[in-house]
Amino acid sequence: MVKIAIMGCGVVGSGVADILLEKSEELSRKFNKKIELTRILDIRDLKGTPYEPFLTKDANEIINDPDINMVIMTIGGEEHAFTLTKKALEAGKHVVTSNKEIVAAFGRELVETAYNNSVRFMYEASAGGGIPIIRPLNICLASNDIYEIQGILNGTTNYILTKMYRDKMSFEEALAKAQQKGYAEADPTADVDGHDAARKIAILSSVAYDRFVDYKDVSCTGIRNISYEDLELSSANGFKIKLIARSINKDGKIEALVEPLLLGEDHMLAKVDSVFNGVLVKGSYTGDSMFYGKGAGKLPTASAILGDIIEILTGSSEHSLPGFVKEKAEMTTSKQDSFRFFVRLWKNSISTEEMEKIVVNSFGKVAIYCGESEVNRKKAALITGYLSREELDKKIEELTKSLNIKVENVIKVED
């Protein structure tokens, strides 16, 4: 008999409770082990809800109950959730969580605590929401050397970018829409500045490369600087702009970053729109694999937690300590590499023909002048040939010598 307690009956926690209430019997039969929802920790009374009979406000009632052998940690934030998780593990309870903050900040310590107490700490739901990705990396693709992960890991920003493009909105308008729909929080910093995606790519990278990637080492650029014109002009040239969280494993060193990128329309992640997430994994044997699905939301995230519960039910009691607990990754940055760049321009009274000449003069014939925006003729863009950042900066200096041209945004092209 596996007795389960849920800590935090918010969006995800209540989703887990709903599934357990609906499915415990069926899953018990299917996997030949009885599971049962026993307790729910929440500060609220939740009168009249199906959760009421299970409620307690005292975490110790769960921690100190020797009959409870599994805790679902769906409290948000760092400190409190971490403390309770650690206590639960030390009390010999498995813990399953969707809280990416604690996984990113304390994952190593918690995995080790679990190991030392012969229980498991599982976090499939902490990256990619309902998409099965941690387990495929851990088991299915485990024989591969993974050399790159690219992901759309934040549904809020992906919704904003999709909305901006489809409805010709500014970033601010689309953000307001996302907040109205409950896709973005009142303080949207964690999402729009890329910190949420940074935590998730750090988690996935640690699992995939078997060495610890600290989310604080992930270089982060968000989407505040993306304008509708960027989306319009890149799209007219066969590209989509996506906030990509990515890590590259090369020569034993890892580079990890979150940044907007122009993706060619054939890129599998270019088709991942709105609140969906996608993760592209490049492995030595499998080549490219992609995992796609809902990256957030009550039931998709709860479904991922149920996957972990079932893994614990059906898995071995023995397990080994993953490499990322033992070893920290050596990080690098690819400042020297060359890329193509999308450059958004502001221009004053310069015709298309003149601009084409100016662009070729500064950037050479490999550069493409994307033309002017249909909604604002003063906004235009170009796509350079392959350049280093340094070369780009020099050419931009040259281009903007004229008082009639300014550079407003620069985005890398992935191809």
Next chain:
Amino acid sequence: MVKIAIMGCGVVGSGVADILLEKSEELSRKFNKKIELTRILDIRDLKGTPYEPFLTKDANEIINDPDINMVIMTIGGEEHAFTLTKKALEAGKHVVTSNKEIVAAFGRELVETAYNNSVRFMYEASAGGGIPIIRPLNICLASNDIYEIQGILNGTTNYILTKMYRDKMSFEEALAKAQQKGYAEADPTADVDGHDAARKIAILSSVAYDRFVDYKDVSCTGIRNISYEDLELSSANGFKIKLIARSINKDGKIEALVEPLLLGEDHMLAKVDSVFNGVLVKGSYTGDSMFYGKGAGKLPTASAILGDIIEILTGSSEHSLPGFVKEKAEMTTSKQDSFRFFVRLWKNSISTEEMEKIVVNSFGKVAIYCGESEVNRKKAALITGYLSREELDKKIEELTKSLNIKVENVIKVED
């Protein structure tokens, strides 16, 4: 210590041997259990290959060796592979296979034999090649009611369709190209008539719906009747034609079929080109998830087998008998439902304007006349509104009363 024997050192078997020879030590360390390649069964001598030291021509040397606890079954075909698999399981050895014929035809018996002998029969590589899909269905999505699976599960036909479209080739030309490249066999029946995809959708459906779906109950239409003009004219109207293996779980009954379908360009499977495979899973909690990757090939398939090996290493020795062993699915067909249809026409001396009128006269204003092919003006197509098969047949009869119009192909539209 897990001693592994490979039966059949063909494309996939040699891939598994290569990975084991390269990675056994690393994987043993990582998962804290020693694994070792011990024996390879093959009828050939394979002199001078890295496999030579392990070779035997006598299966009994493996079956009767009590030290060998895992067999990798990569012999093709049904009878021989089945007999050896059964013997290995009865001898108390885990079996991992990529052979979809034995999984589709004898999966229930083999899973039960494994269960009765307290070992495992695993087959991640039998559907979707290198794509992790069986394990995500079995564990990660296990709390969901799965109500539909759609897959591009055959790389050969997907390569042929992609090649036909990109290089303006006939089916026969593209098939020859695929055979030349080793993507299609001399007798391509199993691939091009959909039987291979039928086996795979039957396997995935049995796992997802927890009831046995017999591949013989999968209604099968292949791609022999697809012409370049079909691809050209559907593409000009925003569609792609893909061979889709699909099953629908509705009101306790299951419909399973393999057929070419027109997919809208926004459909996630529309982007799955060439030898890649993709599987779209619709779950009650997760909504749409998609899994994408290489569906065949030496190392991708071997990687999936390694995933199963690692699952056995790290998994529990206890496991339950899956529902599909115990219960057969009740099958259904949706003959009554209505669809839009793409209809390829042959027409003689009828202008575009006239054809537009004829199409609207027969099919109503909801029908779209797609125009004529650029490579053959006598070939044209239309897309109907929603109709039942019966209504379609009536309207076609009406349309082809004229001696100057024939209907050459009909394909359902998925939307």
